[in-house]
Amino acid sequence: xxxxxxxPSWVICKSGTSVKIECRSLDFQATTMFWxxxxxxxxxxxxxxxxxxxxxxxxxGVEKDKFLINHASLTLSTLTVTSAHPEDxxxxxxxxxxxxxxxxxGTRLTVL
Amino acid sequence: xxxxxxxxxxxxxxxxxxxxxxxxYSYGATPYLFWYVQxxxxxxxxxxxxxxxxxxxxxxxxxxxxxxxxxxxxxLRKPSVHWSDAAEYFCAVGAGSGGSNYKLTxxxxxxxxxxx
Numbered sequence: 001x002x003x004x005x006x007x008p009s010w011v012i013c014k015s016g017t018s019v020k021i022e023c024r025s026l027d028f029q030a031t032t033m034f035w036x037x038x039x040x041x042x043x044x045x046x047x048x049x050x051x052x053x054x055x056x057x058x059x060x061g062v063e064k065d066k067f068l069i070n071h072a073s074l075t076l077s078t079l080t081v082t083s084a085h086p087e088d089x090x091x092x093x094x095x096x097x098x099x100x101x102x103x104x105x106g107t108r109l110t111v112l
Numbered sequence: 113x114x115x116x117x118x119x120x121x122x123x124x125x126x127x128x129x130x131x132x133x134x135x136x137y138s139y140g141a142t143p144y145l146f147w148y149v150q151x152x153x154x155x156x157x158x159x160x161x162x163x164x165x166x167x168x169x170x171x172x173x174x175x176x177x178x179x180x181x182x183x184x185x186x187x188l189r190k191p192s193v194h195w196s197d198a199a200e201y202f203c204a205v206g207a208g209s210g211g212s213n214y215k216l217t218x219x220x221x222x223x224x225x226x227x228x
Contacts, residue, residue, distance in 0.1 A: 004155070034215070043202065043218040044156075093155065101216065103148075105155040 002028045004096050006104035013084055014112055021079045021107045023094030029074035030096035035067075038091040038106070050077040084111045114139040114205045118219035126227045127195050133188040133222050135203030144206035144214055145186040147177055150221075151199045159201075162186065173197070198226045 003026040013019050023033055031052045036044040048069050049057040056069035066088075068080040077096075081088050089111045095101040115138045125131055137143055144163050148156040160171025167179040177188045186203060200221045206214035 043220045044216075046215055046217070049215065095156075095216075100158060100161065101214075103156040105153075 002026075002096070002098045002102045004094065004102045004104040006092075006094060006107050008107060009105065010108040010110075012110045012112065015085050016083055018080055018082045019084055019109060021081075021092055021094075021109075023077045023079070023096070023104055025075045025096040025098070025102070028096075028098045030098060031074060032097045033071060033077040034095045034097075034101065035069060035077070035079050036093045036095070038093060040091075044093060047079075081109065084109070086111045114143070114207050114217045116203050116205050116217055116219035118201075118203055118222050120222045121220070122223045122225065124225040124227060125193050128192050131188075131190045131193045131197070131224070133201050133203075133224070135186045135188065135219060136184050137186060137203070137205045138184065139205050139207065141207075145177075145179060146204040146206065146216070147171065147175070147186070147188045148202045148204060148218075149199045150202065156202065159188070193224075193226055195226045195228065198224055200224070 005024045007022045033050040035047045038044045047062045050071040052071045058064045071077040093106040095103045117136045146161045147159040162179045202221045203219040204216045
């Protein structure tokens with residue numbers, strides 16, 4: 001099956017710094033990728049839809065200047081959490097479209 | 113807007129027993145429905161999906177689900193649970209223009225514990 005990877009798998013950073021998370025489709029090309037956020041013991045919430053070669057579409061309530069998304073190629077989308085704060089600590093998961101959505105293993109972000 | 117309700121936060125069953133996980137959805141049109149499983153520290157794996165056609169859908173690992181439009185439900189079942197089935201299960205509804213380019217709305221998940 002299609003494989004999606006994320007890097008890093010976990011990251012700890014200080015408040016005020018920026019963190020970049022990569023989402024790669026390893027064996028297929030994806031014009032559309034999605035970014036989700038999952039709080040402990042809660043569901044996945046769609047943050048944004050990332051489209052190759054165009055601007056991302058953000059869900060209501062998601063700050064686009066806070067969560068920068070770049071879909072520079074058909075196999076790579078990046079999510080940058082800018083000026084991270086403790087409330088941004090969460091599990092971030094991406095998915096990529098290839099007849100169905102394939103999910104990455106997630107990135108655990110902890111902001112101190 | 114679409115929504116998904118999974119009424120059971122946590123279910124415990126004995127190994128070998130049957131399992132049913134409940135899922136109710138709200139969506140104005142014909143929904144795309146999915147069940148995913150998430151093991152600790154792992155990404156989501158698709159168990160099965162319903163787009164159209166036969167309302168009883170077979171998935172991987174011996175799971176099946178039945179779409180009941182009249183009840184707005186898509187319950188997941190397995191006749192005999194294995195210890196390796198212990199995980200978090202998410203029901204999701206997809207909305208979009210068709211194909212695979214849909215947005216997923218997830219339920220809050222049901223944690224399955226399997227007793228030996």
